[in-house]
Amino acid sequence: MSLLSTTGHYTAGSAKGMQDKTCTTDGYGVMSAPGGRPVPGGSASEVEEAVMSDSNELESISPYGKARSTVKGEPLSKEEIEKYNDFFKASLYLSLGMIYLRQNPLLKEPLKKEHLKARLLGHFGSAPGQIFTYMHFNRLISKYDLDAIFISGPGHGAPAVLSQAYLEGTYSEVYPENSEDEEGMRHFFKQFSFPGGIGSHATPETPGSIHEGGELGYSVSHAFGAVFDHPNLIALTMVGDGEAETGPLAASWHSTKFLNPITDGAVLPVLHLNGYKINNPTLLARIPHKELEYLFRGYGYEPYFVEGDDVETMHQAMAATLEQCVVEIRKVQKKARESGKALPRPLWPMIILRSPKGWTGPRKIDDKYLEGYWRAHQVPITDVHENPEHLKLLEKWMRSYEPERLFADGKIGPDLKALCPTGQRRMSANPVANGGLLRKPLKMPDFRKYAIEVKTPGVTMDASMTNMSTFLRDIIAMNPTSFRLFGPDETESNKLAKVYQAGKKVWMGEYFEEDENGGNLAPEGRVMEILSEHTCEGWLEGYILSGRHGLLNSYEPFIHVIDSMVNQHCKWLEKCLEVEWRNKVASLNILLTAVVWRQDHNGFTHQDPGFLDVVANKSPEVVRIYLPPDGNCLLSCMDHCLRSSNYVNVVVADKQEHLQYLSMEEAEIHCTKGIGIWPQFSTDRGEEPDLIMASCGDIPTHESLAAIDLLLQHFPELKIRCVNCVDLFKLISHVDHPHGLTDPEWVSLFTDNTPIIFNFHSYPWLVHRLTYKRPGNANMHVRGYKEKGNIDTPLELAIRNQTDRFSLAIDAIDRIKGLANRGAAARESLRNAQIKARNEAFEMGIDPPFLKNWTWPHNGLWKSGVPKLI
């Protein structure tokens, strides 16, 4: 196998430049190389006409050598280049300082072991390329008065963004102890990746950040989410080439097919071919140049390459290229806005920056590659505590960035400061990245207007979800630039199609004649559908973190696809609660339907209600779970969730027609309490009950009520108490969750000595895990979903094999005291009915009518009218 091989298909892949570099440079001398040709800065129109390189120049896939770039032009003067050199050095110095220093922040003394952190942590690898991009974009922010944010995709990219926030002054403004002087710098260094300090990502503590980048894959979808409905915003988005290997990132490039150039802003992605991950080359840095170009043209972008390690020429190339991109973005937007035509979809510019990992660091240490290799990923020299030679090397490297000159007054001088934009134009201080500042309450119609009329409980049939969709529709209409509905191709299937009356589906792809009739597509739509839960969720996060509101609707079984994204958002929110300057953002609302109990026909793969378990593990400060039993409760819950802030709200509701139980007035009372006794379905009349039939979830509630009916048919005298739970966290102790019941409250509902048959929407163990501490918890018998491939119950009940009315009633009979022989007889009769129903369904393919058409028959029990919730 030959090293330095190239594919046979393209004339690509020579690593010649790299070899030259290896021979002639020791790495940290790079910065003091003689300057390039000074040229005057280009104006916008000059740049627009910039000469493009011919593609032959872009054949090498080595990160080394003089700048090679698609866009030609030398917009920077010699003086400017010198300033950018200095700013780059200052930033790199801070990045190393964070990783290494606990004392002696400006190296005023010779570097000693005592100055180092005892445990070295942090990542240097991606910092140079990110800083380089950030600082050159600042020039354009100032020149064109751009409204921009920076999204740092590469993992552990904090040194890059922290150094910029510190140099821009924002960091000291929000954290005065990290002031722009020697002591402030010392504190700034020490706190980084330190116990009691801050993490190594763009965590919520980082001003200007809406994207932590702890888990990789979401930078592009977050960026697009942030620019939707922010027509002047540009999200400069660094995408790591490690991150770019992930599925979510690979899918999210297609987001341009959903970006309207009239009403939305722009994302400027910079794919950073940094070359390596922790211990491996990256895929995209090791394919021929031509494939890379094809790939991004295929994704619908106009890719501009900036490649090399020669700092002087790279300054010019990056400055010219970023400017070309900004001018192109503005041109696309101007054209669309002036013509009023969003279509045809523009090809948006993007940049491919190829620079060595750990750029400007030592190329080799002890004959092992560092810069331009995976060893530069994390702490670049690890043994400085033990190896005095390496400590000296580190010091030499750090001094090559000239701290004594650049931070002569403990901070950078005014000439360098002048390279930064000011005020809210600083990417670290843009209020978009503290979305709570911009957030306005959603305009909402009175949800009571959409009430389903329920005269007699348990008799009216109605489609809760379809009904609720009119509420959603009107919210979309009332908030035409600050609310969007997201979903993976399921809005119609989830019975929410009425929303299209207020806002169609965003579509910037080609249109066909068929679309005219029922396509519901428009460039200016308000509903976002792509068959990628990752992209939908990422967009929604970006949208709310930048100050707006939204809702994700999805099939319940496949919401596990984004378990990890939701996890990470919960962590972000939890951490934000500790960051004083962060204002609260709208909640991330997730509406789950196509629930497990309706997935008999789609099969076992479509049956998984376990997302609730994942959510329930997150901090009680930020998660809420609602399972409304009927249509009016669904309205009430949705109203509550859409008004709330800083939560992840999960609402689970069936999308099919359903029995309705509560009037709107009752629903509001019930949802406000979150859990309560339903006297209209109870026969204990305030006395000590023989049995408690509890339920949580709409279909489980239905079956639980049908089971009460079966029991009353056999034992009319039974004192049954019906309890319904909407707000799942009512079950847990108030000590563990702010919504939790106290034990006395618990006992007032469940007693501490009565059998409880609890019918639950999800896996039964979730209820046990929430209630194991409760008085009388041994009386709790929970039915819920259990994994079972073999379906042997009726169709409508198919996978409800653990939660159907017969099983519930039989469970109750087994637990109620004193039924004796009557119990055994009833048990057998119920079991026979269950078997008969199953056989009928297996023959006919549908449930027998007596199951399907069941309604609550006991409203005549109450002489003076059906009891109401109070």
Place this chain on the structure above:
Amino acid sequence: MSLLSTTGHYTAGSAKGMQDKTCTTDGYGVMSAPGGRPVPGGSASEVEEAVMSDSNELESISPYGKARSTVKGEPLSKEEIEKYNDFFKASLYLSLGMIYLRQNPLLKEPLKKEHLKARLLGHFGSAPGQIFTYMHFNRLISKYDLDAIFISGPGHGAPAVLSQAYLEGTYSEVYPENSEDEEGMRHFFKQFSFPGGIGSHATPETPGSIHEGGELGYSVSHAFGAVFDHPNLIALTMVGDGEAETGPLAASWHSTKFLNPITDGAVLPVLHLNGYKINNPTLLARIPHKELEYLFRGYGYEPYFVEGDDVETMHQAMAATLEQCVVEIRKVQKKARESGKALPRPLWPMIILRSPKGWTGPRKIDDKYLEGYWRAHQVPITDVHENPEHLKLLEKWMRSYEPERLFADGKIGPDLKALCPTGQRRMSANPVANGGLLRKPLKMPDFRKYAIEVKTPGVTMDASMTNMSTFLRDIIAMNPTSFRLFGPDETESNKLAKVYQAGKKVWMGEYFEEDENGGNLAPEGRVMEILSEHTCEGWLEGYILSGRHGLLNSYEPFIHVIDSMVNQHCKWLEKCLEVEWRNKVASLNILLTAVVWRQDHNGFTHQDPGFLDVVANKSPEVVRIYLPPDGNCLLSCMDHCLRSSNYVNVVVADKQEHLQYLSMEEAEIHCTKGIGIWPQFSTDRGEEPDLIMASCGDIPTHESLAAIDLLLQHFPELKIRCVNCVDLFKLISHVDHPHGLTDPEWVSLFTDNTPIIFNFHSYPWLVHRLTYKRPGNANMHVRGYKEKGNIDTPLELAIRNQTDRFSLAIDAIDRIKGLANRGAAARESLRNAQIKARNEAFEMGIDPPFLKNWTWPHNGLWKSGVPKLI
């Protein structure tokens, strides 16, 4: 906004052909159009030299019109075309029959409502395109004696694969009640998407399937997994254009960078531009032709287009294109194998098939588009029960497929049968797709050989993971074609780098000079690393489902990324247990490290041990969870998992240096029991204990033992029983999991009246959910991870704020009876020590030595030698 718009960039997107089609055809007349030009079948060499189209012809993105294709050629004779027409019709007839019919399977009588299924379920949309591809590939299987499997990516694609398995005879062979006659066909139809029947995906019941396709996104990674180390296998892989929008699928196209043309087989992807998802156009069907071509060239493929709806010309185009691809694949392989050079990476062929959704169905019904629109996605005509006209239309449509002629004897005639390969060459009968048939036990060295010597318990320090990696290394060496290690760029970081001595990392990208020193890359490697958990897991699934063995290693916090994939694999395994002809496959082994308790420096985003909750919800028949406390236990667990079959095994182990507790002999005893008393760390000496200190997980065990030490320092007389759990499912009742303890066994360990301080690796509620039914469960106090952004304990203990030794000891003191004032004093002293340790860590950045260097100091307690496990 103009319909039928085209982008300004390419001359693409005219839907002219489509419009013509709309005007002239009513859909189900398509099949009887006059035949095309008969031409002789092409030989391999002819095909190789086939004339390629110029690209101008491929500008329209309409699915309608005469075939437009990259490869020209008419390899089929007129007679062959007629036969393929008939085979296509027979297949389509079966597809509709499955969806609609419960009786009258051959339409011998006029179609009546009573013949229909009461509830219509199933998806027709993708069936025609999939069938078309499948049947034309059969020609090549026969012609070239290919070893091939078919992977059906599009959602709900079962009618396509079931119809082929039935026509090939395989279905009747494995399910005799679905015989090839009228009654068998009736049964075959009825069981589909029917209570007690089979699902609408390529479920485990489907012969020839290793990919269910219930959750979308994994077809390509599964396919690559199947062909690794199967040098002659071709996985013909249909990729739905809906599925292609998902992240996992988008990433998995890059799998060719890991495919060795010498030792691996080939995947032939067919991207099916079917045009629509449930209710939306698909992205890839609505971008200009040029972008599509770029995209797949960018992914590293040679794309061949086959587009249109004119069946006659499409037969020729598909036959010629598939043949071109097969010939190219064989050419690439031949060249590499004869030269012995895997590099340069070949460009593999792939096909883009653009055909109308619901192809050959009615184009419009009641002036609404059906064929070529999203309405063809599921049941194509839904109201046949209520609308007699539509029932007639359905009958006319079904009869257009000529069942009376094609199934004259209740089955297809020998001329059509002859189009199918025979025996194991049938894709529905290839043993690769029943991998258990091919699976051979892994060759394994004796794991005891790798034992860590532990003379004194709790004193030896060693790195369990590094040690175990030598065992893994030797397994790789002993199984050079049937075991692979998978991981997202973390093998080195996870301390498993020794495996590279036996097998490097597979790399088919470009090579640089740097790779020579520490790169560990090779085209013929055995370790698979891509920064996509989805792709890694998908490969591993494909690899084991086709009869081999493997292990996925990953960071614990990001394993949630593949929650849903693991869920789906569990469901697959669970279902397989019910399918008699499926042989057991090797377990899917997941090794989790970089555990939550070591993620203080990486921060909150890297802290999530909740994957265990997701796994614990799955069927007890297929999931196993192990938390070995030390290095010898880790070896024993890994040995067990790698030998096992049909499970998802999850092993959680820290990768850092660690105290060692058990000799190999003891470890084997302990792991075999799964849970047990550790007398060497207990002071109850068989008497009734005052306290039980239990632990599960290596770091929690360490802290639990340190807490015992603290307690003994204060109360030397305490009778403490130390219990350790390796096999998590020991905790649950034997009724609920085959590994569970009986209640008497439980009581023998935990008693029913002693306080238990249980230190757990993951969220504490998982233990509560497993043990809520146990005698004395009220005595159980569990510490584990809780979400908390604010870290206020020492570094090594940083996020262990709920599980550190001080907290555990204090908990114990609060629960042991009769300590009175002595308890209060000890409590205060422990609390002070805890605060002091924290302050020291906050200042120095590392834990104080007394914490870090702690070892078990009580081995002198036992006069006659430390007690051993028995």
